[in-house]
Amino acid sequence: MSIETAIVALGKTLGDRVQTGESVRALHGANESYYDEVLPDAVVFPRSTEEVALIARTCAEHGCPIVPWGTGTSLEGHALAVKGGISLDMSEMAALLEVNAEDMDCRVQPGCTREALNEELRATGLFFPVDPGANASLGGMAATRASGTTAVRYGTMRENVLGLQVVLADGRVIHTGSRARKSSAGYDLTKLIVGSEGTLGIITELTLRLQGQPEAAASAVCAFPDIDSAVAAVQATMQMGVPMARIEFLDAECVRAVNAWDRRDMPETPHLFMEFHGSEAGVAEQAETVREIVSEFGGGDFGWSTAQEERNRLWHARHNAYYAVKALRPGCRAVTTDVCVPISRLAEAVTETAAEIAQSAIPGPILGHVGDGNFHAALLIEPGHEGELAEAKRLAHAMAERALRMGGTVTGEHGVGIGKKRYMEAEHGAGWQVMAEIKRALDPGNILNPGKVVEVN
Amino acid sequence: MSIETAIVALGKTLGDRVQTGESVRALHGANESYYDEVLPDAVVFPRSTEEVALIARTCAEHGCPIVPWGTGTSLEGHALAVKGGISLDMSEMAALLEVNAEDMDCRVQPGCTREALNEELRATGLFFPVDPGANASLGGMAATRASGTTAVRYGTMRENVLGLQVVLADGRVIHTGSRARKSSAGYDLTKLIVGSEGTLGIITELTLRLQGQPEAAASAVCAFPDIDSAVAAVQATMQMGVPMARIEFLDAECVRAVNAWDRRDMPETPHLFMEFHGSEAGVAEQAETVREIVSEFGGGDFGWSTAQEERNRLWHARHNAYYAVKALRPGCRAVTTDVCVPISRLAEAVTETAAEIAQSAIPGPILGHVGDGNFHAALLIEPGHEGELAEAKRLAHAMAERALRMGGTVTGEHGVGIGKKRYMEAEHGAGWQVMAEIKRALDPGNILNPGKVVEVN
Numbered sequence: 064m065s066i067e068t069a070i071v072a073l074g075k076t077l078g079d080r081v082q083t084g085e086s087v088r089a090l091h092g093a094n095e096s097y098y099d100e101v102l103p104d105a106v107v108f109p110r111s112t113e114e115v116a117l118i119a120r121t122c123a124e125h126g127c128p129i130v131p132w133g134t135g136t137s138l139e140g141h142a143l144a145v146k147g148g149i150s151l152d153m154s155e156m157a158a159l160l161e162v163n164a165e166d167m168d169c170r171v172q173p174g175c176t177r178e179a180l181n182e183e184l185r186a187t188g189l190f191f192p193v194d195p196g197a198n199a200s201l202g203g204m205a206a207t208r209a210s211g212t213t214a215v216r217y218g219t220m221r222e223n224v225l226g227l228q229v230v231l232a233d234g235r236v237i238h239t240g241s242r243a244r245k246s247s248a249g250y251d252l253t254k255l256i257v258g259s260e261g262t263l264g265i266i267t268e269l270t271l272r273l274q275g276q277p278e279a280a281a282s283a284v285c286a287f288p289d290i291d292s293a294v295a296a297v298q299a300t301m302q303m304g305v306p307m308a309r310i311e312f313l314d315a316e317c318v319r320a321v322n323a324w325d326r327r328d329m330p331e332t333p334h335l336f337m338e339f340h341g342s343e344a345g346v347a348e349q350a351e352t353v354r355e356i357v358s359e360f361g362g363g364d365f366g367w368s369t370a371q372e373e374r375n376r377l378w379h380a381r382h383n384a385y386y387a388v389k390a391l392r393p394g395c396r397a398v399t400t401d402v403c404v405p406i407s408r409l410a411e412a413v414t415e416t417a418a419e420i421a422q423s424a425i426p427g428p429i430l431g432h433v434g435d436g437n438f439h440a441a442l443l444i445e446p447g448h449e450g451e452l453a454e455a456k457r458l459a460h461a462m463a464e465r466a467l468r469m470g471g472t473v474t475g476e477h478g479v480g481i482g483k484k485r486y487m488e489a490e491h492g493a494g495w496q497v498m499a500e501i502k503r504a505l506d507p508g509n510i511l512n513p514g515k516v517v518e519v520n
Numbered sequence: 521m522s523i524e525t526a527i528v529a530l531g532k533t534l535g536d537r538v539q540t541g542e543s544v545r546a547l548h549g550a551n552e553s554y555y556d557e558v559l560p561d562a563v564v565f566p567r568s569t570e571e572v573a574l575i576a577r578t579c580a581e582h583g584c585p586i587v588p589w590g591t592g593t594s595l596e597g598h599a600l601a602v603k604g605g606i607s608l609d610m611s612e613m614a615a616l617l618e619v620n621a622e623d624m625d626c627r628v629q630p631g632c633t634r635e636a637l638n639e640e641l642r643a644t645g646l647f648f649p650v651d652p653g654a655n656a657s658l659g660g661m662a663a664t665r666a667s668g669t670t671a672v673r674y675g676t677m678r679e680n681v682l683g684l685q686v687v688l689a690d691g692r693v694i695h696t697g698s699r700a701r702k703s704s705a706g707y708d709l710t711k712l713i714v715g716s717e718g719t720l721g722i723i724t725e726l727t728l729r730l731q732g733q734p735e736a737a738a739s740a741v742c743a744f745p746d747i748d749s750a751v752a753a754v755q756a757t758m759q760m761g762v763p764m765a766r767i768e769f770l771d772a773e774c775v776r777a778v779n780a781w782d783r784r785d786m787p788e789t790p791h792l793f794m795e796f797h798g799s800e801a802g803v804a805e806q807a808e809t810v811r812e813i814v815s816e817f818g819g820g821d822f823g824w825s826t827a828q829e830e831r832n833r834l835w836h837a838r839h840n841a842y843y844a845v846k847a848l849r850p851g852c853r854a855v856t857t858d859v860c861v862p863i864s865r866l867a868e869a870v871t872e873t874a875a876e877i878a879q880s881a882i883p884g885p886i887l888g889h890v891g892d893g894n895f896h897a898a899l900l901i902e903p904g905h906e907g908e909l910a911e912a913k914r915l916a917h918a919m920a921e922r923a924l925r926m927g928g929t930v931t932g933e934h935g936v937g938i939g940k941k942r943y944m945e946a947e948h949g950a951g952w953q954v955m956a957e958i959k960r961a962l963d964p965g966n967i968l969n970p971g972k973v974v975e976v977n
């Protein structure tokens with residue numbers, strides 16, 4: 064009973080889909096954030112639910128950790144095999160299995176990415192709205208309860224996963240949820256697995272809610288004299304109940320980064336990037352309301368457009384903001400924060416954070432999905448520079464504490480992984496122990512992504 | 521260690537808030553549906569979270585079941601003390617603790633009813649949208665994952681509970697969720713407790729999302745020649761993405777009942793009752809779209825109104841439909857079904873159900889929240905008539921099986937209680953065992969509403 068014997072046993076049935084070469088392990092030992100590389104002992108590429116179940120049974124028998132891997136874009140070291148074992152790469156289970164246009168839902172395998180899904184859906188007039196920017200896998204997105212720019216209108220993975228097929232630690236396969244829009248039939252296992260980061264089960268299929276392409280869409284960009292006025296305009300917009308499709312904040316430094324990266328010439332002050340969805344009349348009405356709010360809060364020219372090309376350009380710029388920001392400091396790594404606070408505290412939270420970062424020695428552009436009260440600072444540090452890492456951690460810590468003080472959360476969308484575990488007790492109190500009790504009940508051998516989210520010992 | 525010793529111990533600290541009189545026990549042993557009366561051994565009226573925690577510790581020590589009681593309107597025998605023990609009546613914990621108008625949320629005690637909450641909110645311009653018709657307690661609504669007429673627009677308790685304070689079986693008090701609009705901080709304990717019917721914890725506080733009163737609202741009533749055309753119009757409306765605030769179906773017999781009960785004179789054919797919320801222009805646009813759909817499907821006159829009085833009259837009639845229907849057969853009891861299917865199967869499901877009931881000997885008017893694919897037949901039986909009960913059960917069983925065959929659920933909103941337990945295995949397969957594993961982890965002594973939802977032995 065050991066990791067090695069598990070890998071040998073797996074190799075016997077899965078052949079060259081169990082890989083132990085250095086380079087493939089290194090790929091699955093890296094992360095998009097600042098965590099040290101941790102190589103798994105092997106990388107396994109299943110092709111069916113039955114294979115995943117077999118892998119789970121084998122690993123359970125040998126006590127070998129299983130760490131699911133979607134596309135590896137998570138930002139808190141989620142997919143690192145910190146206790147060794149196998150990285151379970153879901154990329155060969157990436158099919159769109161079924162689209163029900165009438166019910167506006169679809170069934171998809173977890174390795175399918177959101178861009179691939181939307182590409183396949185294009186002809187149906189439907190789309191899957193959750194958009195974390197990165198071209199993440201739908202399994203990974205469900206596992207981290209991801210959201211992104213459109214959550215303000217369409218919700219997060221929490222609202223958009225209707226059901227799951229899940230392989231448990233002992234190899235049992237369960238189905239959660241149904242295709243009905245609602246149900247009161249017992250405990251909500253779908254919502255329990257969504258956000259569990261591979262620690263309770265391996266997602267092998269998802270039933271997702273789709274949206275109809277809006278009849279009309281428009282985008283708008285608006286510069287503000289300062290952070291406070293931009294964020295206050297967001298608060299007012301949300302409180303007016305305008306059904307924003309997107310409302311994103313970028314601080315001056317972020318705008319500078321985007322200008323450089325994307326060859327744009329926006330004034331280098333805080334900005335809001337916005338999108339409106341609805342009927343022709345509805346979009347016009349929404350935009351007019353927001354134009355008024357924005358001007359009330361000192362916003363500049365309301366750069367509004369219904370041209371698809373202009374919208375694409377805008378969201379391309381926003382989606383690349385993370386890389387644009389990192390390019391401000393070539394070769395750097397980013398410590399990405401992810402707080403979310405009640406809307407009423409947003410201006411205060413962003414302003415205090417910006418002031419604190421301004422006083423520190425490291426750059427930390429701020430951007431965020433402010434319609435939800437969620438924002439990030441990308442704290443840019445030199446790899447290997449202990450002092451800078453410590454400083455970034457100090458700033459990140461202050462942000463987390465502030466969010467908790469304001470009744471918010473230390474992670475609005477990225478998840479816990481290893482990076483946010485130390486705040487779980489502060490955020491959840493005894494609830495964190497309850498999470499561990501659930502983990503122990505469903506994974507008594509602690510083989511599913513051990514070391515993440517909860518503390519079971 | 522027994523129920524009696526627990527009750528004595530509780531009496532020592534809570535005095536006359538531990539009641540063992542016949543009449544109060546009988547009140548808490550009755551139910552709105554057809555289940556036999558089951559008297560609890562005592563009824564306890566806590567006034568604070570601390571008291572609930574103390575009660576839990578005492579009952580855990582003595583192995584005494586605790587069955588939370590909101591207003592007792594649940595329809596599947598949920599709140600019956602089928603294993604004896606205490607009925608924990610939450611009516612003395614009914615305060616509205618806090619309203620955050622800016623964040624559009626509030627904190628409330630579980631015994632507060634939805635009507636009382638909305639009464640208190642009136643001056644704020646906000647309202648709590650979930651509306652099961654019955655004036656249920658918010659704790660009971662969360663515990664059953666209730667919904668009702670407005671879920672099609674505003675979601676169910678699943679979407680509208682942001683956080684909870686919960687007393688666990690061992691007396692620990694946990695807080696779930698936060699006031700942030702979203703979070704990825706670990707397992708979603710809020711959603712696990714919502715819908716758990718008092719079997720995993722006792723809800724002692726709820727943080728609820730509120731909605732702004734719509735700028736404009738309108739109602740509409742429309743008669744259809746037959747069931748099929750009415751339901752097909754609903755399908756088309758939903759597929760067009762019209763953001764209906766309410767869209768309710770009543771079959772001809774239901775309309776007859778409402779006419780009699782409410783002194784109306786609607787044509788006795790299937791009807792849709794509708795409501796629109798939005799801006800003035802938005803409401804007009806929605807209504808126009810639906811008017812066109814409805815006439816395409818052979819609907820009659822589109823009786824539309826923006827008058828508050830007319831709207832109130834309409835929803836008063838709808839809310840009393842259950843009692844109106846029962847009045848069709850004086851002295852009867854109702855076996856209420858509650859299936860929910862994917863929208864694409866709705867017309868088929870309703871038509872087949874109606875045909876089957878038409879062939880049976882008992883009346884069973886059909887009505888439902890069809891925008892969600894959810895409908896009920898109220899099967900009216902003579903109390904004590906074994907043959908009729910058996911026939912009602914046969915019809916209810918056929919509906920449940922049909923819903924499962926169509927990818928739906930046996931309970932869209934009422935919950936499992938004792939009545940739907942026998943379908944849990946068919947609906948969830950091995951997932952039902954997982955629910956039991958969670959129950960065992962959180963309530964090892966099986967003292968919280970034992971015998972409901974899951975099977976732990």
Ligand SMILES: Cc1cc2nc3c(=O)[nH]c(=O)nc-3n(C[C@H](O)[C@H](O)[C@H](O)COP(=O)(O)OP(=O)(O)OC[C@H]3O[C@@H](n4cnc5c(N)ncnc54)[C@H](O)[C@@H]3O)c2cc1C
Binds near residue numbers: 130174207212476
């Ligand atoms: C540039 C950039 C921008 C980003 N912006 C956003 C954003 O706006 N919003 C947001 O929410 N996130 C954002 N992220 C973070 C990241 O994209 C999300 O966390 C995403 O959901 C991760 O998906 P993935 O497929 O890459 O998962 P991975 O990183 O591969 O895995 C993430 C976690 O999920 C688990 N997992 C993966 N697949 C499965 C499965 N099938 N079953 C069970 N568990 C599984 C893994 O074990 C791991 O714990 C961003 C990341 C980058 C690099």
Ligand SMILES: Cc1cc2nc3c(=O)[nH]c(=O)nc-3n(C[C@H](O)[C@H](O)[C@H](O)COP(=O)(O)OP(=O)(O)OC[C@H]3O[C@@H](n4cnc5c(N)ncnc54)[C@H](O)[C@@H]3O)c2cc1C
Binds near residue numbers: 598630653663719843
């Ligand atoms: C006329 C009529 C119409 C109805 N229409 C609808 C409808 O449209 N939609 C709908 O969803 N339902 C409907 N119902 C059913 C019922 O109103 C709901 O199930 C409601 O949510 C029950 O709330 P309650 O306060 O009466 O709970 P109770 O019946 O008192 O209890 C229900 C369950 O919740 C548990 N519980 C209660 N309080 C707590 C607490 N604080 N903590 C933990 N557990 C608790 C109880 O133990 C029990 O298991 C209707 C009922 C009637 C009689």
